Amino acid sequence: MKVRKTRVLIIAAFLFLGIALLQLAACDSVNKNGQGDGATEAKKDEKHDEHAHEGEERDEQTHEGEERDEQTHEGEERDEQTHEGEEHDEQTHEGEGAGHEGGVRLTDGELKEFDIGLAVAGPGELNVYVTLPGEVSVNQDMMAHIVPRVSGVVREVYKSLGDNVKRGEVIAVIESRELSDVKAEYLATHERISLAQANYTREARLWKEKVSSEQDYLNAKKELAEEKIALRSAEQKLHALGYSEKYLKKLLGRHNVTFTRYEIIAPFSGTVIKKHITLGEALQADSGMFVIADLSTVWVNLSIYQKDLPFVRKGASVLIIAGHGIPEYSGVISYIRPIVGEQTRTALARAVLSNEKGELRPGLFVTGKVNVKSLSVPILVPKTALQTYEGKTIVFIKTDEGFKPSEVTIGRSSDTSVELTSGLLENQEYVTKGAFTLKAELSKGEFESGHSH
Known part of the structure; x- marks a missing residue:
């Protein structure tokens, strides 16, 4: 019984111990599980905190990005404002430069003041020139060397070097015995003719009446013929000295006229370019007294070089440039000398030019531009327009x-001229003279525009 109780007690003890061990094991298991769950939760919390922190960082980065975006946007706005400012400046500059983009404006008074010349664009003839040196000379066809025609002594001189004379004007007077002899011969012959005529008439009547011989009649006829020949000779001498028929008729009726006075008459209107006489000087019939030239026309003699001879032709137009404030003159080549000068090796081309104002003085050196070729072009402008x-x-x-x-x-x-192939259309009005003034106004407007910036 005791043994049974002892066994029961031992079993109960083992059971109690087993239960205790089981509870202890269960507690350990629970603790482990609790710790594991806590660690998991802690880990979860840590991870959550990390995620939250990362989120906050992302939020901060996002915020910083937004700030950067805002700054970038502000920069872009500033750039846009700057660009708008630049555009505004450009517009302002363009507005200020509208004076030359839109045109330079001038009033009619300013156009006249600045001497602005206008023309309408159109076709024209482009002339190709050969430039030749030359000299102005007296028109030899309108120059006279005045000689007395009879010997004598200078009594009066009315004109001096450089004076203008008119046709028929008395420029000097000489006293000539030779002239007196010629006039006396004319008057004497005229009287002898009257006597010979009367004698012939009488002899002719007597011969018809058979009173005188035929020989007397023939002698009277011969004498009359000889006197007529002598009269014609005396008349021709006086005509050669410049006396007209009208003067000879007056001479027959003027018995107190001075036979020795000889007046030197200007043959045409012109200028005295040479004078060789003085008062009291004795002259021969061929002595030079004056040289008179009509300077209303002049010759321009141009020298043609050998290389230019094939191009210069008679009838070609020529532009004569004298410079020094003398205007340009236009003419035509009227003569080309067929012989080349031995010393200069050049030929001579001549143009006759009108010189009514007397600006082309003989002796001036000039330049002649001979037109040797003409080309038709659609748009032709003077070089002064460029x-x-x-x-x-x-x-x-x-x-x-x-x-x-x-x-x-x-x-x-x-x-002088240039062809334009683009930039100017036909019938457009453009500036031919004074373009530099407009260019100055254009530059002035740009300078003021740039200075204002």
């Missing part, structure tokens, strides 16, 4: 906004 602006060749065209510069392209050219 200007260089900002490295471009321009002409100023008249528009409703003013005078506007237009870039042009140059084709063929001569010394």
Whole structure:
């Protein structure tokens, strides 16, 4: 019984111990599980905190990005404002430069003051010239060497060097015994004719009446014929000295006239260019007294070089340039000397020019531009119309906004004119003279525009 109780107690003890061990094991398991769950939760919390922190960092980065975006946007706005400012400046500059983009405006009074010349664009003849040196000389066809025609002594001189004379004007007087002899011969012959005529008439009547011989009649007829010949000879001598038929008729009725007075008459209107006489000087019949030239026309003698001989032709137009304020003259080649000078090796071409104002003085050196070729071009302008602006060749065209510069392209050219292949249309009005003034106004406007910035 005791043994059974002891066994029961031992079993109960083992059971109690087993239960205790089981509870202890269960507690350990629970603790482990609790710790594991806590660690998991802690880990979860840590991870959550990390995620939250990362989120906050992302939020901060996002915020910083937004700030950067805002700054970038502000920078862009500032750039846009700057760009708008630059555009505004450009617009302002363009507005200020509208004076040359839209045109240079000038009033009618300013056009006249600045001597602005206008023309309408159109076709023309482009002339090719050969330039030749030359000299103005007296027109030899309108120059006279005055001689007395009879010997004598100078008694009066009315004209001096450089004086103008008129046709028929007395320029000097000489006293000539030779002239007196010629006049006396004329008057004596005239009287002898009257006597011979009367004698012939009488002899002819007596011969018909058979009173006188035929020989007397023939002698009277011969004498009359000889006196008529002598009279004609005396008349011709006086005509050769410049006396007219009207004067000879007056001479027959003037018995107290001075036979020795001989008046020197100007043969045409002109200028005394040489004078060789003085009072009291004894002259021979061929002595030079004056040289008178009509300077209303002059010769221009041009020297043609051998290389230019094939191109210069009679009838070609020529432009004579003397310079020094003397205007240009136009003429025609009227003569080309067929012989080349031995010393100069040049030929001579001559043009006769009108010189009513006396600006072309004999002895002046000139330049002749002979037109040797003409070309028809669609748009021809004078070189004075061209200007260089900002490295471009321009002409100023008249528009409703003013005078506007237009870039042009140059084709063929001569010394005075140029062909335009682009930039100027037919019938457009453009500036031919005074373009430099418009260019100055254009540059002035740009300078003031740049200075204001």
